[in-house]
Amino acid sequence: MNLELAGHVAVVVGGANGMGRMIAKTFAAEGAAVALLDRDPAVDEIAHEAAAQGGATLSAQVDVTDFEAIQAVATRVENELGPVRHVIFTVGIDSGKGGFPFWNLEPSDWPRVHDVNVIGAVNTAHAFYAPMIARRQGTFCFFSSVAGQIGSQTDPPYSVSKAAVLSFMQIAAKDFAPYNIRANAICPGMVDTPLQRRIHKFSTADLPEDERPTYEEWYTEKIGRLAVLGKLTSPEEIAATVVFLASDHARTITGQAVNVDSGWVMHW
Ligand SMILES: NC(=O)c1ccc[n+]([C@@H]2O[C@H](COP(=O)([O-])OP(=O)(O)OC[C@H]3O[C@@H](n4cnc5c(N)ncnc54)[C@H](O)[C@@H]3O)[C@@H](O)[C@H]2O)c1
Structure with missing residues:
Protein backbone atom coordinates (compact mmCIF):
# COMPACT_ATOMS: atom_id res chain seq x y z
CA MET A 1 0.00 0.00 0.00
CA ASN A 2 1.42 3.38 -0.91
CA LEU A 3 0.88 5.58 2.13
CA GLU A 4 1.90 8.71 0.18
CA LEU A 5 3.86 10.19 3.07
CA ALA A 6 6.91 11.09 0.96
CA GLY A 7 7.87 14.72 1.46
CA HIS A 8 5.69 15.13 4.56
CA VAL A 9 7.28 16.46 7.75
CA ALA A 10 6.69 14.29 10.84
CA VAL A 11 7.65 15.12 14.42
CA VAL A 12 8.24 12.21 16.79
CA VAL A 13 8.38 13.27 20.43
CA GLY A 14 10.11 10.53 22.40
CA GLY A 15 12.08 9.41 19.35
CA ALA A 16 15.22 8.14 21.11
CA ASN A 17 13.98 4.78 22.39
CA GLY A 18 11.32 2.11 22.21
CA MET A 19 8.36 2.72 19.95
CA GLY A 20 9.22 6.35 19.14
CA ARG A 21 12.55 5.31 17.70
CA MET A 22 10.89 2.75 15.41
CA ILE A 23 8.15 5.23 14.43
CA ALA A 24 10.77 7.83 13.41
CA LYS A 25 12.61 5.27 11.28
CA THR A 26 9.37 4.09 9.69
CA PHE A 27 8.32 7.62 8.69
CA ALA A 28 11.84 8.11 7.24
CA ALA A 29 11.53 4.84 5.30
CA GLU A 30 8.24 6.16 3.87
CA GLY A 31 10.13 9.17 2.53
CA ALA A 32 9.08 11.68 5.19
CA ALA A 33 11.40 14.24 6.77
CA VAL A 34 11.50 13.55 10.49
CA ALA A 35 12.20 15.63 13.58
CA LEU A 36 13.08 13.57 16.65
CA LEU A 37 12.64 15.16 20.08
CA ASP A 38 13.65 13.51 23.34
CA ARG A 39 15.32 14.32 26.64
CA ASP A 40 17.76 11.44 26.02
CA PRO A 41 20.95 12.60 24.24
CA ALA A 42 20.81 9.34 22.21
CA VAL A 43 18.23 11.17 20.08
CA ASP A 44 21.02 12.61 17.88
CA GLU A 45 22.36 9.17 17.02
CA ILE A 46 18.89 7.80 16.26
CA ALA A 47 18.29 10.79 13.96
CA HIS A 48 21.47 9.85 12.05
CA GLU A 49 20.24 6.26 11.74
CA ALA A 50 16.85 7.48 10.48
CA ALA A 51 18.57 9.81 8.00
CA ALA A 52 20.27 6.75 6.50
CA GLN A 53 16.81 5.85 5.10
CA GLY A 54 17.15 8.85 2.78
CA GLY A 55 15.09 11.73 4.15
CA ALA A 56 16.10 14.83 6.08
CA THR A 57 16.10 14.60 9.87
CA LEU A 58 16.54 16.97 12.75
CA SER A 59 17.06 16.12 16.40
CA ALA A 60 16.57 18.13 19.56
CA GLN A 61 17.13 17.36 23.20
CA VAL A 62 14.12 18.68 25.05
CA ASP A 63 12.09 17.87 28.16
CA VAL A 64 8.38 17.81 27.30
CA THR A 65 7.47 19.47 30.59
CA ASP A 66 9.28 22.63 29.40
CA PHE A 67 6.72 24.35 27.14
CA GLU A 68 9.00 27.17 26.01
CA ALA A 69 11.69 24.71 24.98
CA ILE A 70 9.24 22.68 22.85
CA GLN A 71 7.85 25.85 21.33
CA ALA A 72 11.37 26.89 20.29
CA VAL A 73 11.94 23.47 18.71
CA ALA A 74 8.59 23.70 16.88
CA THR A 75 9.73 26.96 15.24
CA ARG A 76 13.07 25.36 14.36
CA VAL A 77 11.37 22.36 12.74
CA GLU A 78 9.13 24.59 10.59
CA ASN A 79 12.17 26.66 9.51
CA GLU A 80 14.58 23.79 8.87
CA LEU A 81 12.41 20.89 7.68
CA GLY A 82 9.31 22.68 6.39
CA PRO A 83 5.59 22.68 7.25
CA VAL A 84 4.84 20.12 9.96
CA ARG A 85 2.18 17.63 8.85
CA HIS A 86 2.23 14.93 11.57
CA VAL A 87 2.93 15.12 15.31
CA ILE A 88 3.41 11.88 17.21
CA PHE A 89 3.67 12.15 21.00
CA THR A 90 5.07 8.83 22.26
CA VAL A 91 6.57 9.99 25.57
CA GLY A 92 5.43 8.11 28.64
CA ILE A 93 7.02 7.37 32.01
CA ASP A 94 6.09 5.01 34.81
CA SER A 95 6.16 5.93 38.49
CA GLY A 96 8.73 3.25 39.30
CA LYS A 97 6.40 1.78 41.94
CA GLY A 98 3.71 -0.87 41.83
CA GLY A 99 0.13 -0.60 43.09
CA PHE A 100 -1.99 -3.53 44.38
CA PRO A 101 -3.08 -1.47 46.37
CA PHE A 102 -2.64 2.17 45.33
CA TRP A 103 -1.56 3.09 48.88
CA ASN A 104 1.76 1.34 48.26
CA LEU A 105 2.53 4.66 46.60
CA GLU A 106 2.66 8.14 48.14
CA PRO A 107 0.66 11.07 46.76
CA SER A 108 4.06 12.57 45.93
CA ASP A 109 4.62 9.73 43.41
CA TRP A 110 1.87 11.15 41.16
CA PRO A 111 2.75 14.67 39.90
CA ARG A 112 5.85 13.87 37.80
CA VAL A 113 4.02 11.09 35.91
CA HIS A 114 1.12 13.45 35.25
CA ASP A 115 3.45 16.28 34.19
CA VAL A 116 5.34 14.19 31.66
CA ASN A 117 2.54 11.99 30.28
CA VAL A 118 -0.35 14.48 30.25
CA ILE A 119 1.08 18.00 30.39
CA GLY A 120 3.83 16.88 28.00
CA ALA A 121 1.13 15.94 25.47
CA VAL A 122 -0.70 19.22 26.03
CA ASN A 123 2.55 21.23 25.70
CA THR A 124 3.33 19.45 22.44
CA ALA A 125 -0.11 20.11 20.97
CA HIS A 126 0.11 23.79 21.96
CA ALA A 127 3.59 24.13 20.45
CA PHE A 128 2.66 22.71 17.03
CA TYR A 129 -1.03 23.38 16.35
CA ALA A 130 -1.03 27.01 15.11
CA PRO A 131 0.65 26.68 11.68
CA MET A 132 -1.14 23.37 11.15
CA ILE A 133 -4.61 24.85 11.60
CA ALA A 134 -3.60 27.83 9.43
CA ARG A 135 -2.78 25.32 6.66
CA ARG A 136 -5.87 23.22 7.46
CA GLN A 137 -3.91 20.00 7.22
CA GLY A 138 -2.34 17.46 9.53
CA THR A 139 -2.58 14.68 12.07
CA PHE A 140 -1.77 14.17 15.74
CA CYS A 141 -1.16 10.80 17.35
CA PHE A 142 -0.90 10.49 21.12
CA PHE A 143 0.15 7.46 23.14
CA SER A 144 -2.17 6.08 25.76
CA SER A 145 -2.34 2.43 26.90
CA VAL A 146 -4.76 -0.35 27.63
CA ALA A 147 -3.92 0.64 31.24
CA GLY A 148 -5.88 3.88 30.76
CA GLN A 149 -9.10 2.02 29.95
CA ILE A 150 -9.32 -0.79 32.49
CA GLY A 151 -8.33 0.71 35.84
CA SER A 152 -5.03 -1.16 35.71
CA GLN A 153 -3.61 -1.44 39.25
CA THR A 154 -0.02 -2.13 38.11
CA ASP A 155 1.07 1.53 38.31
CA PRO A 156 -1.86 3.74 39.40
CA PRO A 157 -0.44 7.18 38.46
CA TYR A 158 0.50 5.79 35.04
CA SER A 159 -3.00 4.34 34.43
CA VAL A 160 -4.69 7.58 35.43
CA SER A 161 -2.36 9.63 33.20
CA LYS A 162 -3.18 7.38 30.24
CA ALA A 163 -6.93 7.88 30.77
CA ALA A 164 -6.28 11.63 30.78
CA VAL A 165 -4.36 11.38 27.51
CA LEU A 166 -7.41 9.72 25.91
CA SER A 167 -9.68 12.50 27.11
CA PHE A 168 -7.32 15.18 25.79
CA MET A 169 -7.05 13.36 22.45
CA GLN A 170 -10.84 13.35 22.08
CA ILE A 171 -11.07 17.06 22.93
CA ALA A 172 -8.30 17.79 20.41
CA ALA A 173 -10.05 15.67 17.74
CA LYS A 174 -13.23 17.76 18.16
CA ASP A 175 -11.39 21.11 18.25
CA PHE A 176 -9.22 20.25 15.24
CA ALA A 177 -11.93 18.73 13.03
CA PRO A 178 -13.09 22.04 11.47
CA TYR A 179 -9.48 22.57 10.38
CA ASN A 180 -9.17 19.19 8.64
CA ILE A 181 -6.81 17.91 11.33
CA ARG A 182 -7.26 14.47 12.88
CA ALA A 183 -6.18 13.25 16.33
CA ASN A 184 -6.06 9.65 17.53
CA ALA A 185 -4.32 7.66 20.24
CA ILE A 186 -2.51 4.36 20.11
CA CYS A 187 -3.14 2.08 23.09
CA PRO A 188 -0.45 -0.59 23.15
CA GLY A 189 -0.83 -3.71 25.27
CA MET A 190 2.65 -5.16 25.86
CA VAL A 191 5.58 -4.14 23.69
CA ASP A 192 9.22 -5.06 24.33
CA THR A 193 10.81 -1.67 25.15
CA PRO A 194 12.90 -0.16 27.96
CA LEU A 195 9.66 0.97 29.65
CA GLN A 196 8.22 -2.53 29.74
CA ARG A 197 11.47 -3.90 31.20
CA ARG A 198 11.24 -1.29 33.99
CA ILE A 199 7.66 -2.36 34.74
CA HIS A 200 8.81 -6.00 35.01
CA LYS A 201 11.49 -4.94 37.51
CA PHE A 202 9.30 -2.98 39.89
CA SER A 203 6.26 -5.23 39.69
CA THR A 204 8.28 -8.34 40.63
CA ALA A 205 10.73 -6.70 43.07
CA ASP A 206 8.79 -7.72 46.19
CA LEU A 207 8.72 -11.44 45.33
CA PRO A 208 11.21 -13.78 47.00
CA GLU A 209 14.19 -14.27 44.67
CA ASP A 210 13.43 -17.94 43.93
CA GLU A 211 9.84 -17.02 42.90
CA ARG A 212 10.76 -13.99 40.79
CA PRO A 213 9.97 -14.62 37.09
CA THR A 214 12.51 -13.67 34.44
CA TYR A 215 11.42 -10.92 32.05
CA GLU A 216 10.46 -13.53 29.42
CA GLU A 217 8.51 -15.66 31.93
CA TRP A 218 6.73 -12.57 33.24
CA TYR A 219 5.51 -11.20 29.91
CA THR A 220 4.65 -14.63 28.48
CA GLU A 221 2.40 -15.41 31.46
CA LYS A 222 0.84 -11.94 31.59
CA ILE A 223 0.01 -11.47 27.91
CA GLY A 224 -1.14 -15.10 27.67
CA ARG A 225 -3.56 -14.59 30.54
CA LEU A 226 -4.89 -11.14 29.57
CA ALA A 227 -5.05 -10.94 25.76
CA VAL A 228 -6.87 -13.39 23.49
CA LEU A 229 -4.04 -13.64 20.93
CA GLY A 230 -1.50 -13.87 23.74
CA LYS A 231 1.32 -12.26 21.71
CA LEU A 232 3.67 -9.40 22.41
CA THR A 233 3.27 -6.53 19.94
CA SER A 234 6.49 -5.44 18.24
CA PRO A 235 7.59 -1.80 17.89
CA GLU A 236 7.41 -2.37 14.11
CA GLU A 237 3.70 -3.30 14.36
CA ILE A 238 3.02 -0.17 16.42
CA ALA A 239 4.91 1.97 13.90
CA ALA A 240 2.95 0.46 11.00
CA THR A 241 -0.32 1.47 12.70
CA VAL A 242 0.97 5.00 13.35
CA VAL A 243 1.99 5.65 9.74
CA PHE A 244 -1.31 4.22 8.51
CA LEU A 245 -3.22 6.61 10.80
CA ALA A 246 -1.10 9.50 9.50
CA SER A 247 -1.90 8.62 5.89
CA ASP A 248 -4.93 9.68 3.89
CA HIS A 249 -6.13 6.05 3.94
CA ALA A 250 -7.26 6.91 7.49
CA ARG A 251 -8.87 10.23 6.50
CA THR A 252 -12.15 9.44 8.32
CA ILE A 253 -10.52 8.08 11.48
CA THR A 254 -10.37 10.62 14.29
CA GLY A 255 -10.99 10.69 18.04
CA GLN A 256 -10.19 6.98 18.35
CA ALA A 257 -8.36 4.94 20.98
CA VAL A 258 -6.72 2.36 18.73
CA GLY A 263 -7.06 -8.42 21.76
CA TRP A 264 -6.71 -7.37 25.41
CA VAL A 265 -9.30 -4.58 25.38
CA MET A 266 -12.30 -4.81 23.06
CA HIS A 267 -14.73 -1.98 22.54
CA TRP A 268 -17.40 -1.02 20.06
N1 LIG B 1 6.02 -0.70 26.25
C1 LIG B 1 4.76 -1.03 26.44
O1 LIG B 1 4.43 -2.21 26.57
C2 LIG B 1 3.67 0.03 26.51
C3 LIG B 1 2.36 -0.39 26.77
C4 LIG B 1 1.34 0.56 26.78
C5 LIG B 1 1.62 1.89 26.53
N2 LIG B 1 2.91 2.28 26.29
C6 LIG B 1 3.13 3.71 25.99
O2 LIG B 1 3.72 3.82 24.71
C7 LIG B 1 4.59 4.97 24.68
C8 LIG B 1 5.97 4.55 24.22
O3 LIG B 1 6.48 3.66 25.21
P1 LIG B 1 7.89 2.93 25.13
O4 LIG B 1 7.66 1.61 25.75
O5 LIG B 1 8.43 3.07 23.76
O6 LIG B 1 8.71 3.84 26.18
P2 LIG B 1 10.28 4.07 26.33
O7 LIG B 1 10.55 4.33 27.78
O8 LIG B 1 11.02 2.95 25.69
O9 LIG B 1 10.50 5.41 25.50
C9 LIG B 1 9.94 6.63 25.94
C10 LIG B 1 10.80 7.77 25.46
O10 LIG B 1 10.32 8.98 26.09
C11 LIG B 1 11.45 9.74 26.48
N3 LIG B 1 11.08 10.63 27.58
C12 LIG B 1 10.71 10.27 28.84
N4 LIG B 1 10.46 11.37 29.56
C13 LIG B 1 10.68 12.45 28.76
C14 LIG B 1 10.58 13.85 28.94
N5 LIG B 1 10.22 14.38 30.11
N6 LIG B 1 10.86 14.65 27.89
C15 LIG B 1 11.25 14.13 26.69
N7 LIG B 1 11.37 12.81 26.47
C16 LIG B 1 11.08 11.97 27.49
C17 LIG B 1 12.49 8.71 26.91
O11 LIG B 1 13.79 9.25 26.93
C18 LIG B 1 12.29 7.63 25.85
O12 LIG B 1 13.10 7.87 24.72
C19 LIG B 1 4.57 5.55 26.09
O13 LIG B 1 3.66 6.63 26.13
C20 LIG B 1 4.08 4.40 26.95
O14 LIG B 1 3.44 4.84 28.11
C21 LIG B 1 3.93 1.38 26.29
Missing part, protein backbone atom coordinates in the same frame (compact mmCIF):
# COMPACT_ATOMS: atom_id res chain seq x y z
CA ASN A 259 -5.87 -0.76 20.72
CA VAL A 260 -2.83 -2.57 19.32
CA ASP A 261 -2.81 -5.12 22.09
CA SER A 262 -3.32 -8.71 20.97
Whole structure:
Protein backbone atom coordinates (compact mmCIF):
# COMPACT_ATOMS: atom_id res chain seq x y z
CA MET A 1 0.00 0.00 0.00
CA ASN A 2 1.42 3.38 -0.91
CA LEU A 3 0.88 5.58 2.13
CA GLU A 4 1.90 8.71 0.18
CA LEU A 5 3.86 10.19 3.07
CA ALA A 6 6.91 11.09 0.96
CA GLY A 7 7.87 14.72 1.46
CA HIS A 8 5.69 15.13 4.56
CA VAL A 9 7.28 16.46 7.75
CA ALA A 10 6.69 14.29 10.84
CA VAL A 11 7.65 15.12 14.42
CA VAL A 12 8.24 12.21 16.79
CA VAL A 13 8.38 13.27 20.43
CA GLY A 14 10.11 10.53 22.40
CA GLY A 15 12.08 9.41 19.35
CA ALA A 16 15.22 8.14 21.11
CA ASN A 17 13.98 4.78 22.39
CA GLY A 18 11.32 2.11 22.21
CA MET A 19 8.36 2.72 19.95
CA GLY A 20 9.22 6.35 19.14
CA ARG A 21 12.55 5.31 17.70
CA MET A 22 10.89 2.75 15.41
CA ILE A 23 8.15 5.23 14.43
CA ALA A 24 10.77 7.83 13.41
CA LYS A 25 12.61 5.27 11.28
CA THR A 26 9.37 4.09 9.69
CA PHE A 27 8.32 7.62 8.69
CA ALA A 28 11.84 8.11 7.24
CA ALA A 29 11.53 4.84 5.30
CA GLU A 30 8.24 6.16 3.87
CA GLY A 31 10.13 9.17 2.53
CA ALA A 32 9.08 11.68 5.19
CA ALA A 33 11.40 14.24 6.77
CA VAL A 34 11.50 13.55 10.49
CA ALA A 35 12.20 15.63 13.58
CA LEU A 36 13.08 13.57 16.65
CA LEU A 37 12.64 15.16 20.08
CA ASP A 38 13.65 13.51 23.34
CA ARG A 39 15.32 14.32 26.64
CA ASP A 40 17.76 11.44 26.02
CA PRO A 41 20.95 12.60 24.24
CA ALA A 42 20.81 9.34 22.21
CA VAL A 43 18.23 11.17 20.08
CA ASP A 44 21.02 12.61 17.88
CA GLU A 45 22.36 9.17 17.02
CA ILE A 46 18.89 7.80 16.26
CA ALA A 47 18.29 10.79 13.96
CA HIS A 48 21.47 9.85 12.05
CA GLU A 49 20.24 6.26 11.74
CA ALA A 50 16.85 7.48 10.48
CA ALA A 51 18.57 9.81 8.00
CA ALA A 52 20.27 6.75 6.50
CA GLN A 53 16.81 5.85 5.10
CA GLY A 54 17.15 8.85 2.78
CA GLY A 55 15.09 11.73 4.15
CA ALA A 56 16.10 14.83 6.08
CA THR A 57 16.10 14.60 9.87
CA LEU A 58 16.54 16.97 12.75
CA SER A 59 17.06 16.12 16.40
CA ALA A 60 16.57 18.13 19.56
CA GLN A 61 17.13 17.36 23.20
CA VAL A 62 14.12 18.68 25.05
CA ASP A 63 12.09 17.87 28.16
CA VAL A 64 8.38 17.81 27.30
CA THR A 65 7.47 19.47 30.59
CA ASP A 66 9.28 22.63 29.40
CA PHE A 67 6.72 24.35 27.14
CA GLU A 68 9.00 27.17 26.01
CA ALA A 69 11.69 24.71 24.98
CA ILE A 70 9.24 22.68 22.85
CA GLN A 71 7.85 25.85 21.33
CA ALA A 72 11.37 26.89 20.29
CA VAL A 73 11.94 23.47 18.71
CA ALA A 74 8.59 23.70 16.88
CA THR A 75 9.73 26.96 15.24
CA ARG A 76 13.07 25.36 14.36
CA VAL A 77 11.37 22.36 12.74
CA GLU A 78 9.13 24.59 10.59
CA ASN A 79 12.17 26.66 9.51
CA GLU A 80 14.58 23.79 8.87
CA LEU A 81 12.41 20.89 7.68
CA GLY A 82 9.31 22.68 6.39
CA PRO A 83 5.59 22.68 7.25
CA VAL A 84 4.84 20.12 9.96
CA ARG A 85 2.18 17.63 8.85
CA HIS A 86 2.23 14.93 11.57
CA VAL A 87 2.93 15.12 15.31
CA ILE A 88 3.41 11.88 17.21
CA PHE A 89 3.67 12.15 21.00
CA THR A 90 5.07 8.83 22.26
CA VAL A 91 6.57 9.99 25.57
CA GLY A 92 5.43 8.11 28.64
CA ILE A 93 7.02 7.37 32.01
CA ASP A 94 6.09 5.01 34.81
CA SER A 95 6.16 5.93 38.49
CA GLY A 96 8.73 3.25 39.30
CA LYS A 97 6.40 1.78 41.94
CA GLY A 98 3.71 -0.87 41.83
CA GLY A 99 0.13 -0.60 43.09
CA PHE A 100 -1.99 -3.53 44.38
CA PRO A 101 -3.08 -1.47 46.37
CA PHE A 102 -2.64 2.17 45.33
CA TRP A 103 -1.56 3.09 48.88
CA ASN A 104 1.76 1.34 48.26
CA LEU A 105 2.53 4.66 46.60
CA GLU A 106 2.66 8.14 48.14
CA PRO A 107 0.66 11.07 46.76
CA SER A 108 4.06 12.57 45.93
CA ASP A 109 4.62 9.73 43.41
CA TRP A 110 1.87 11.15 41.16
CA PRO A 111 2.75 14.67 39.90
CA ARG A 112 5.85 13.87 37.80
CA VAL A 113 4.02 11.09 35.91
CA HIS A 114 1.12 13.45 35.25
CA ASP A 115 3.45 16.28 34.19
CA VAL A 116 5.34 14.19 31.66
CA ASN A 117 2.54 11.99 30.28
CA VAL A 118 -0.35 14.48 30.25
CA ILE A 119 1.08 18.00 30.39
CA GLY A 120 3.83 16.88 28.00
CA ALA A 121 1.13 15.94 25.47
CA VAL A 122 -0.70 19.22 26.03
CA ASN A 123 2.55 21.23 25.70
CA THR A 124 3.33 19.45 22.44
CA ALA A 125 -0.11 20.11 20.97
CA HIS A 126 0.11 23.79 21.96
CA ALA A 127 3.59 24.13 20.45
CA PHE A 128 2.66 22.71 17.03
CA TYR A 129 -1.03 23.38 16.35
CA ALA A 130 -1.03 27.01 15.11
CA PRO A 131 0.65 26.68 11.68
CA MET A 132 -1.14 23.37 11.15
CA ILE A 133 -4.61 24.85 11.60
CA ALA A 134 -3.60 27.83 9.43
CA ARG A 135 -2.78 25.32 6.66
CA ARG A 136 -5.87 23.22 7.46
CA GLN A 137 -3.91 20.00 7.22
CA GLY A 138 -2.34 17.46 9.53
CA THR A 139 -2.58 14.68 12.07
CA PHE A 140 -1.77 14.17 15.74
CA CYS A 141 -1.16 10.80 17.35
CA PHE A 142 -0.90 10.49 21.12
CA PHE A 143 0.15 7.46 23.14
CA SER A 144 -2.17 6.08 25.76
CA SER A 145 -2.34 2.43 26.90
CA VAL A 146 -4.76 -0.35 27.63
CA ALA A 147 -3.92 0.64 31.24
CA GLY A 148 -5.88 3.88 30.76
CA GLN A 149 -9.10 2.02 29.95
CA ILE A 150 -9.32 -0.79 32.49
CA GLY A 151 -8.33 0.71 35.84
CA SER A 152 -5.03 -1.16 35.71
CA GLN A 153 -3.61 -1.44 39.25
CA THR A 154 -0.02 -2.13 38.11
CA ASP A 155 1.07 1.53 38.31
CA PRO A 156 -1.86 3.74 39.40
CA PRO A 157 -0.44 7.18 38.46
CA TYR A 158 0.50 5.79 35.04
CA SER A 159 -3.00 4.34 34.43
CA VAL A 160 -4.69 7.58 35.43
CA SER A 161 -2.36 9.63 33.20
CA LYS A 162 -3.18 7.38 30.24
CA ALA A 163 -6.93 7.88 30.77
CA ALA A 164 -6.28 11.63 30.78
CA VAL A 165 -4.36 11.38 27.51
CA LEU A 166 -7.41 9.72 25.91
CA SER A 167 -9.68 12.50 27.11
CA PHE A 168 -7.32 15.18 25.79
CA MET A 169 -7.05 13.36 22.45
CA GLN A 170 -10.84 13.35 22.08
CA ILE A 171 -11.07 17.06 22.93
CA ALA A 172 -8.30 17.79 20.41
CA ALA A 173 -10.05 15.67 17.74
CA LYS A 174 -13.23 17.76 18.16
CA ASP A 175 -11.39 21.11 18.25
CA PHE A 176 -9.22 20.25 15.24
CA ALA A 177 -11.93 18.73 13.03
CA PRO A 178 -13.09 22.04 11.47
CA TYR A 179 -9.48 22.57 10.38
CA ASN A 180 -9.17 19.19 8.64
CA ILE A 181 -6.81 17.91 11.33
CA ARG A 182 -7.26 14.47 12.88
CA ALA A 183 -6.18 13.25 16.33
CA ASN A 184 -6.06 9.65 17.53
CA ALA A 185 -4.32 7.66 20.24
CA ILE A 186 -2.51 4.36 20.11
CA CYS A 187 -3.14 2.08 23.09
CA PRO A 188 -0.45 -0.59 23.15
CA GLY A 189 -0.83 -3.71 25.27
CA MET A 190 2.65 -5.16 25.86
CA VAL A 191 5.58 -4.14 23.69
CA ASP A 192 9.22 -5.06 24.33
CA THR A 193 10.81 -1.67 25.15
CA PRO A 194 12.90 -0.16 27.96
CA LEU A 195 9.66 0.97 29.65
CA GLN A 196 8.22 -2.53 29.74
CA ARG A 197 11.47 -3.90 31.20
CA ARG A 198 11.24 -1.29 33.99
CA ILE A 199 7.66 -2.36 34.74
CA HIS A 200 8.81 -6.00 35.01
CA LYS A 201 11.49 -4.94 37.51
CA PHE A 202 9.30 -2.98 39.89
CA SER A 203 6.26 -5.23 39.69
CA THR A 204 8.28 -8.34 40.63
CA ALA A 205 10.73 -6.70 43.07
CA ASP A 206 8.79 -7.72 46.19
CA LEU A 207 8.72 -11.44 45.33
CA PRO A 208 11.21 -13.78 47.00
CA GLU A 209 14.19 -14.27 44.67
CA ASP A 210 13.43 -17.94 43.93
CA GLU A 211 9.84 -17.02 42.90
CA ARG A 212 10.76 -13.99 40.79
CA PRO A 213 9.97 -14.62 37.09
CA THR A 214 12.51 -13.67 34.44
CA TYR A 215 11.42 -10.92 32.05
CA GLU A 216 10.46 -13.53 29.42
CA GLU A 217 8.51 -15.66 31.93
CA TRP A 218 6.73 -12.57 33.24
CA TYR A 219 5.51 -11.20 29.91
CA THR A 220 4.65 -14.63 28.48
CA GLU A 221 2.40 -15.41 31.46
CA LYS A 222 0.84 -11.94 31.59
CA ILE A 223 0.01 -11.47 27.91
CA GLY A 224 -1.14 -15.10 27.67
CA ARG A 225 -3.56 -14.59 30.54
CA LEU A 226 -4.89 -11.14 29.57
CA ALA A 227 -5.05 -10.94 25.76
CA VAL A 228 -6.87 -13.39 23.49
CA LEU A 229 -4.04 -13.64 20.93
CA GLY A 230 -1.50 -13.87 23.74
CA LYS A 231 1.32 -12.26 21.71
CA LEU A 232 3.67 -9.40 22.41
CA THR A 233 3.27 -6.53 19.94
CA SER A 234 6.49 -5.44 18.24
CA PRO A 235 7.59 -1.80 17.89
CA GLU A 236 7.41 -2.37 14.11
CA GLU A 237 3.70 -3.30 14.36
CA ILE A 238 3.02 -0.17 16.42
CA ALA A 239 4.91 1.97 13.90
CA ALA A 240 2.95 0.46 11.00
CA THR A 241 -0.32 1.47 12.70
CA VAL A 242 0.97 5.00 13.35
CA VAL A 243 1.99 5.65 9.74
CA PHE A 244 -1.31 4.22 8.51
CA LEU A 245 -3.22 6.61 10.80
CA ALA A 246 -1.10 9.50 9.50
CA SER A 247 -1.90 8.62 5.89
CA ASP A 248 -4.93 9.68 3.89
CA HIS A 249 -6.13 6.05 3.94
CA ALA A 250 -7.26 6.91 7.49
CA ARG A 251 -8.87 10.23 6.50
CA THR A 252 -12.15 9.44 8.32
CA ILE A 253 -10.52 8.08 11.48
CA THR A 254 -10.37 10.62 14.29
CA GLY A 255 -10.99 10.69 18.04
CA GLN A 256 -10.19 6.98 18.35
CA ALA A 257 -8.36 4.94 20.98
CA VAL A 258 -6.72 2.36 18.73
CA ASN A 259 -5.87 -0.76 20.72
CA VAL A 260 -2.83 -2.57 19.32
CA ASP A 261 -2.81 -5.12 22.09
CA SER A 262 -3.32 -8.71 20.97
CA GLY A 263 -7.06 -8.42 21.76
CA TRP A 264 -6.71 -7.37 25.41
CA VAL A 265 -9.30 -4.58 25.38
CA MET A 266 -12.30 -4.81 23.06
CA HIS A 267 -14.73 -1.98 22.54
CA TRP A 268 -17.40 -1.02 20.06
N1 LIG B 1 6.02 -0.70 26.25
C1 LIG B 1 4.76 -1.03 26.44
O1 LIG B 1 4.43 -2.21 26.57
C2 LIG B 1 3.67 0.03 26.51
C3 LIG B 1 2.36 -0.39 26.77
C4 LIG B 1 1.34 0.56 26.78
C5 LIG B 1 1.62 1.89 26.53
N2 LIG B 1 2.91 2.28 26.29
C6 LIG B 1 3.13 3.71 25.99
O2 LIG B 1 3.72 3.82 24.71
C7 LIG B 1 4.59 4.97 24.68
C8 LIG B 1 5.97 4.55 24.22
O3 LIG B 1 6.48 3.66 25.21
P1 LIG B 1 7.89 2.93 25.13
O4 LIG B 1 7.66 1.61 25.75
O5 LIG B 1 8.43 3.07 23.76
O6 LIG B 1 8.71 3.84 26.18
P2 LIG B 1 10.28 4.07 26.33
O7 LIG B 1 10.55 4.33 27.78
O8 LIG B 1 11.02 2.95 25.69
O9 LIG B 1 10.50 5.41 25.50
C9 LIG B 1 9.94 6.63 25.94
C10 LIG B 1 10.80 7.77 25.46
O10 LIG B 1 10.32 8.98 26.09
C11 LIG B 1 11.45 9.74 26.48
N3 LIG B 1 11.08 10.63 27.58
C12 LIG B 1 10.71 10.27 28.84
N4 LIG B 1 10.46 11.37 29.56
C13 LIG B 1 10.68 12.45 28.76
C14 LIG B 1 10.58 13.85 28.94
N5 LIG B 1 10.22 14.38 30.11
N6 LIG B 1 10.86 14.65 27.89
C15 LIG B 1 11.25 14.13 26.69
N7 LIG B 1 11.37 12.81 26.47
C16 LIG B 1 11.08 11.97 27.49
C17 LIG B 1 12.49 8.71 26.91
O11 LIG B 1 13.79 9.25 26.93
C18 LIG B 1 12.29 7.63 25.85
O12 LIG B 1 13.10 7.87 24.72
C19 LIG B 1 4.57 5.55 26.09
O13 LIG B 1 3.66 6.63 26.13
C20 LIG B 1 4.08 4.40 26.95
O14 LIG B 1 3.44 4.84 28.11
C21 LIG B 1 3.93 1.38 26.29
